[in-house]
Amino acid sequence: MVPIVSIIIPVYNKASYIRETLQSALGQAYPNTEIILVDDGSSDGSFEILQEYFEKYPEKILLIDQENQGVSAATNNGIQAAKGEYIQFLDADDLLSPYKIANQIKLLEGQPESVLATCEWRMFKNDPKQSYSIPYGVFQDFGSGLDLLLRFWNNQEMMQPAVYLTHRKLIDKAGPWDETLTINQDGEFFARVLGNADKVCYEPIGKVFYRTPGETNVSQxxxxxxxxxxxxxxxxxxxxxxxxxxxxxxxxxxxxxxxxxxxxxxxxxxxxxxxxxxxxxxxxxxxxxxxxxxxxxxxxxxxxxxxxxxxxxxxxxxxxxxxx
Structure with a gap:
């Protein structure tokens, strides 16, 4: 049986970008996906866009509307609603290449639940065709999740969280996103995920396109x-x-x-x-x-x-x- 992959997208005031993000999620070559949209009290018209896509693809999209509680609470609600055997997190302004999930599922075939997959992430501002890579050493296999963490910390490197494709049981073992944090929530969460991971498999073809943060985000x-x-x-x-x-x-x-x-x-x-x-x-x-x-x-x-x-x-x- 082909496993379900749940793509969880928390959304807060991303009306300018969410259509492009949704198209990249809907455009995945892997056929058995569900998209869980969690609107975190948006006030810029984002929710109306999400509702439009939900009505157009009701068999593919689940829409959750909540009062503003922060990205961690939104993500945790998405995890609770997810039916997938694997979880794909995606920020509301970032993009996935079309074969990202399909290639990683193939890579994880026959692997235990404690193994997760990564891929390259590339930065872009407006056009993903003009994206560029960062010369990090994280784009490779690692014998354990802890080995990848040590690479991060010893060399001041990082992975954008959408690169991971993670088994649901590994996520459940790590526990929920910490709703008390206001920054680096994803880094703290994936530190726990990677601590529980026995191996990290790098898929060299799939890509995540990470939109560079705006000045407002940086100042906050x-x-x-x-x-x-x-x-x-x-x-x-x-x-x-x-x-x-x-x-x-x-x-x-x-x-x-x-x-x-x-x-x-x-x-x-x-x-x-x-x-x-x-x-x-x-x-x-x-x-x-x-x-x-x-x-x-x-x-x-x-x-x-x-x-x-x-x-x-x-x-x-x-x-x-x-x-x-």
């Missing part, structure tokens, strides 16, 4: 509330992943996570920086660790991490790189 992510939530999500990493493996390699990687937090926040919110420093001390890793690019690492080796941050603050900004 820099608020004190969001910054505290980010640190809370990193504490969740530590709490959950040390359950799977309390080892020096995991603690070193977690130390780098907290260093990256300080790197991103400095010199703002000194009380949160002090909390992150306390988390580093508690990890008990005396080994020197270095993050970011070669130039900053060189400064850190010569002057120390905090002094390198101070020097970086006063250096003239570099020309921005694509995708950075």
């Amino acid at each position: 992510q820099k608020s004190e509330k969001a910054t505290k939530s980010l640190l809370d999500s990193y504490r969740c990493y530590e709490r959950e992943l040390l359950k799977f493996e309390d080892s020096e390699r995991v603690r070193i990687a977690l130390k780098k996570v907290y260093q990256k937090f300080i790197y991103d926040v400095f010199p703002h919110y000194p009380h949160l920086i002090k909390e992150a420093e306390a988390c580093i001390k508690k990890l008990g890793i005396s080994q020197k660790t270095y993050i970011m690019g070669p130039k900053f690492q060189k400064l850190s080796r010569i002057f120390g991490f905090k002094n390198a941050l101070r020097i970086k603050r006063w250096l003239p900004p570099r020309s921005p790189l694509r995708g950075k």
Whole structure:
């Protein structure tokens, strides 16, 4: 029997993009999908667009209308309503290539439920044909989900959450999205998923197209509330992943996570920086660790991490790189 794949799309005020996203979900070559749309109290006409598609494809689409509760609550409601053996998460402004799900289902045939699939993600602004890739080392197989997490943390890399195709039982084992977080909800959730994953299979053909966030989104992510939530999500990493493996390699990687937090926040919110420093001390890793690019690492080796941050603050900004 061909397994059902549930494509869960939480939507909040994405009227400008949701049609394109829905077309990419409806255009999947894999035949046995359901699309679960969860409108999180949109006020920009998004719900009316979702209703239009629901009426046009009632056999394919389930529409849930809820008061604004946040992306985690919307996603959890989508998971609860899903009938699929596999779950595909998709943000309301991102896109899937047509064979993404089909290729990953084929890759997972015969694999246990604890194995999940990934693919490449590419960034774009308006036209996915003009997308570009980030030269990360995550686009490969990994012997375990924890190995992929350590790659993230040791090298300051990431996966866009839509790259994953995950068995429902693996998601149930990880638990729901954390509704107390306001940022990095997906990173915290997939840290738990990957902690439970025995293997990660990379599918090289399928693609996820990740729309670059607008200025409003970026500014919201820099608020004190969001910054505290980010640190809370990193504490969740530590709490959950040390359950799977309390080892020096995991603690070193977690130390780098907290260093990256300080790197991103400095010199703002000194009380949160002090909390992150306390988390580093508690990890008990005396080994020197270095993050970011070669130039900053060189400064850190010569002057120390905090002094390198101070020097970086006063250096003239570099020309921005694509995708950075």
